Amino acid sequence: MEQRVVVDVGDLTAFLARLTALMLRGSGEGAHRIGPAVADSARAFGGTASLLLVPDAATLTVTASDGRSRTVTVHGFPEVFRLDRVAALKPLLAEVREGGTTLPEADRRLRAIEWAPAPYPWWLKFLGIVLFSLGFAPLMQPTWYEIGTTAVLGALAAALAVAADRVPRLARVLPLVVSAAVSVVTVELFARDPAHGGPVLLMLPALFYFVPGDYLSAATAELSAGLITTGAVRLVYSVFLLLQLYLGVLLGVMVTGTSTRALFDIAAVADLPRWALFLSWIVFTTGTLFAFAIPLRYFWPLLLLVYVTVGVQSGFTKLIGEVGGTFVAAVVLAAAATVIARRPHGPPRLILLLPGFFTLTVGSLGMRGLTALAGGYVVKGFADLLQLVTIVTAIAVGLVVGSVLAQPRTP
Incomplete structure (x- = not known):
């Protein structure tokens, strides 16, 4: 040249x-x-x-x-x-x-x-966040009640997210406001019967759009790659966002006069058929496109990577456990995204990684651990937080390993 x-x-x-x-x-x-x-x-x-x-x-x-x-x-x-x-x-x-x-x-x-203006109107972003939440809901609890609850709570969260685009002051405290509102509605309307599962499991799909799991893993990946300053600062910011969500849930519980002991973490009995679980990832990927302003032409490669990530994680989890399965899935996801992103006019690597990454459910573990501690369930809370640290590290290192393995030998 x-x-x-x-x-x-x-x-x-x-x-x-x-x-x-x-x-x-x-x-x-x-x-x-x-x-x-x-x-x-x-x-x-x-x-x-x-x-x-x-x-x-x-x-x-x-x-x-x-x-x-x-x-x-x-x-x-x-x-x-x-x-x-x-x-x-x-x-x-x-x-x-x-x-x-x-x-x-x-x-x-x-x-x-x-x-350039946003590629989709506000109502499509609203719909995207709702679909994003609905697609993730079966991963928390595979029940029809979870789906119905998420439709209502996801619409509430989406309305606040869309409003924050027009109100900068709301955007600064959006995770806190959303989690408090979702917490109040969940405790008052949907979490009265323990047979439907714990309230946090009912809240999480609607809050998943705001959970900083991607930032947590990016911070860990930067630290493992030797970028100490950027990794440390991003890690602190991720924890701050997570604490906002946690505090909002507690404020919602306090406003309703409910004891924090109500924040138990027990799943309901599954009643979703397998076909619904399979189709949920199509709903999830569609929601991801609209919620994160991703061009529609990337739908099929993103859906393929989502199913590959879910399949690899499920298969290897049965063989070597959750941490090993998550690590292998992260390696495969990063390697596949790196190879596909080599084409100059192909999807960027970040876009290819994002939906598959969300299927690994990093940030939700932090929320469950913190709320379990607040409810007095100390052993369960610390177990979730320890699992969070382990899974975040497994994903981050897996993404780095996958990227290294897929890099061409010559620049």
């Missing part, structure tokens, strides 16, 4: 700063891919770039081919709720890397991605 000389270091810095900020906002999988992408883009336009990263900010130093340099600080809060931007960014980066576009054109296209 023939390098192009960039005379104006300011133009190159502005483009790379905008690219860094956009990638920071889409760094739910981790920040380790930002540095190489920014450096490759700088090199394609005849310059060099280096980054000092934390999860929500970066110090960017850009040097043009004439030796002039500039350093800027870039901010971007990490999230995974607008993955349409991640999908649009990947082919642009491939074209830049291959020398197929000029700097002004690349900057124009990057601005268009940055300011």
Whole structure:
């Protein structure tokens, strides 16, 4: 590839700063891919770039081919709720890397991605969160009562999530508000009969959209890859989000005047047929597309990865236990996503990983453990929290191993 000389270091810095900020906002999988992408883009336009990263900010130093340099600080809060931007960014980066576009054109296209409206209207995001919750519900309790309860609670959670898009103040405390509202409705309307299962098991599907399981695993993966600062900060933030959900559940219980002893964790007797369990993953994948703004063209590869992940986890869990089965499933998921994502115009790796990752149910263990402790069930609570640490580590290491195994021998 023939390098192009960039005379104006300011133009190159502005483009790379905008690219860094956009990638920071889409760094739910981790920040380790930002540095190489920014450096490759700088090199394609005849310059060099280096980054000092934390999860929500970066110090960017850009040097043009004439030796002039500039350093800027870039901010971007990490999230995974607008993955349409991640999908649009990947082919642009491939074209830049291959020398197929000029700097002004690349900057124009990057601005268009940055300011593009959400691909789906608010009511489809609402429907997506409800379907996302309904698809996950049988994993908590395979009962028709769980499905019906989740439909109501998921609609409540989805309404608050959609409202938060228009009310920034609500967005700052959304996990707390959602968990408190879901807790009140669950305790007052749905958790009166122990035969229907514990109240936390009834709440969790509606709260699953807000549980930071992806951040927990991304933090652990960053720590295992040697990114100490980004991993540690992301881990603290994940715990903070989890504690917001936990506190909201407790506030809901207190508002209703219910004893925390009501937060038992006993599953109801299953009454869902096998076909309903099988179809639930189709509902789950459809909801994931709408809830996280993923383009519809990625439905079939995502559904395939979901079924592969569930099948591998179920099969190996029977052979070597839950931790071993989860680890193997994470390895297979990461390897498959890495191979599929190699194509320049194929789905980005983050999008391929997300639905399959959610099937491994990391964050729900933390919620169950904390609420069990609050209810006075100490042994059960600590057992769930210990399992959380073990499973999070197994998933994170599995994702790293799968990625390493699927990497090509030459860059």
